[in-house]
Amino acid sequence: QLVQSTFFPPAEGVMLPTGSFSNRVAFITGGGTGLGRAMTSTLSQLGAQCVIASRKLDVLQQTAEEISSQTGNKVHAVECDVRDPQAVARCVERMETLTGLPDVIINNAAGNFVCPSERLSPNAWRSITDIVLNGTAFVTLELGKRLIQSRKGASFLAITTIYAESGSGFVVPSASAKAGVEALYKSLAAEWGRYGHRFNIIQPGPIRTKGAFSRLDPTGAFEKAMISRIPTGRLGKPAEIANLAAFVSSDYATWMSGAVIRLDGGEYVSMAGEFNELRRVTPDQWKMMEAMIRNTRGS
Numbered sequence: 001q002l003v004q005s006t007f008f009p010p011a012e013g014v015m016l017p018t019g020s021f022s023n024r025v026a027f028i029t030g031g032g033t034g035l036g037r038a039m040t041s042t043l044s045q046l047g048a049q050c051v052i053a054s055r056k057l058d059v060l061q062q063t064a065e066e067i068s069s070q071t072g073n074k075v076h077a078v079e080c081d082v083r084d085p086q087a088v089a090r091c092v093e094r095m096e097t098l099t100g101l102p103d104v105i106i107n108n109a110a111g112n113f114v115c116p117s118e119r120l121s122p123n124a125w126r127s128i129t130d131i132v133l134n135g136t137a138f139v140t141l142e143l144g145k146r147l148i149q150s151r152k153g154a155s156f157l158a159i160t161t162i163y164a165e166s167g168s169g170f171v172v173p174s175a176s177a178k179a180g181v182e183a184l185y186k187s188l189a190a191e192w193g194r195y196g197h198r199f200n201i202i203q204p205g206p207i208r209t210k211g212a213f214s215r216l217d218p219t220g221a222f223e224k225a226m227i228s229r230i231p232t233g234r235l236g237k238p239a240e241i242a243n244l245a246a247f248v249s250s251d252y253a254t255w256m257s258g259a260v261i262r263l264d265g266g267e268y269v270s271m272a273g274e275f276n277e278l279r280r281v282t283p284d285q286w287k288m289m290e291a292m293i294r295n296t297r298g299s
């Protein structure tokens, strides 16, 4: 952490009023681990009945039991590989039996690893884009059609990343798929408002989770450099994403649709600005540079 991080301590308590999600059902893909788990925990604390879905049923069940026993609200675990549209349909059928159709859908499941693009096999490309773009599309279309049929409104949220906008080397399948997810959600925000559906996007900056860090910084060599370019001087916390996701999915945000919200401690703008490296210039060096600039004449 950098010294300035003391100005920006994370508030990790639940932000919204108790009961904000009473009588609501939330469906969270990848809800068994990392950020998905944090979002599930927050929504459950706020009164939601949650359904979490991913490939590893044992992981889901453990998370579901831990959160349910803490909050007193039921969390259901449903096995689902989002790459398989038939598995998604079966998962949604199971959810309809358990809880009915959801009020809140969070497309959070993802796959990623750092890899020079010239080393990617077609299957490596497919494995990431299938989870991230096709998986999000299959979940969204399956639920969207059923919600439309039932005339029920819902809030859809996709978790993308700051490089969905800029692109990024070494995570090219993820960058391409996350950009596709953003186009999907912005497009549906325009098309499906008439059915009572909102679509929003959160772009997190780096937040320590086992899933992300083990695949994106396996040696730990890049963490220091990452933190040094974040103006608020620290990584994000899962609870910070969870509070924002809860707000975006809540009745306090019913006028929000088609929004792309970056939560990254300022990392994106810090990497983007042409002259931001001048942060390293010392006061004495500035004195000298200013004198040189002021002395420039006629050119």
Ligand SMILES: CC/C=C\C/C=C\C=C\C(=O)SCCNC(=O)CCNC(=O)[C@H](O)C(C)(C)COP(=O)(O)OP(=O)(O)OC[C@H]1O[C@@H](n2cnc3c(N)ncnc32)[C@H](O)[C@@H]1OP(=O)(O)O
Residues within 6 Å of the ligand: 110, 111, 112, 113, 114, 115, 119, 120, 121, 122, 123, 124, 125, 127, 128, 161, 174, 205, 206, 207, 211, 212, 213, 215, 216, 217
């Ligand atoms: C430090 C953090 C800073 C910023 C973070 C910003 C953004 C973060 C975005 C994220 O999405 S983080 C979330 C990360 N979490 C996960 O990835 C969890 C799920 N991931 C997985 O299950 C695996 O990692 C998976 C994506 C590879 C999928 O697993 P699956 O079992 O379906 O695939 P396979 O193991 O069969 O592999 C498929 C295919 O890919 C090739 N491959 C796998 N790993 C690599 C690698 N490291 N480098 C190159 N290629 C790889 C593998 O060889 C297969 O291809 P072939 O069949 O051999 O051709």
Ligand SMILES: NC(=O)C1=CN([C@@H]2O[C@H](COP(=O)(O)OP(=O)(O)OC[C@H]3O[C@@H](n4cnc5c(N)ncnc54)[C@H](OP(=O)(O)O)[C@@H]3O)[C@@H](O)[C@H]2O)C=CC1
Residues within 6 Å of the ligand: 029, 030, 031, 032, 033, 034, 035, 036, 053, 054, 055, 056, 057, 059, 080, 081, 082, 083, 107, 108, 109, 110, 111, 131, 135, 159, 160, 161, 162, 203, 204, 205, 206, 207, 208, 209, 210, 211, 212, 213
């Ligand atoms: N942590 C970070 O720094 C950042 C994370 N993000 C995004 O946040 C989200 C959560 O990531 P994070 O919590 O860090 O990482 P995790 O690895 O913990 O979360 C990924 C989740 O996706 C699930 N998943 C993967 N493949 C599938 C599949 N085929 N079907 C269903 N579920 C699947 C995994 O469960 P299982 O293995 O059981 O299937 C896992 O629970 C992702 O969208 C990621 O891109 C974005 C920017 C930064």
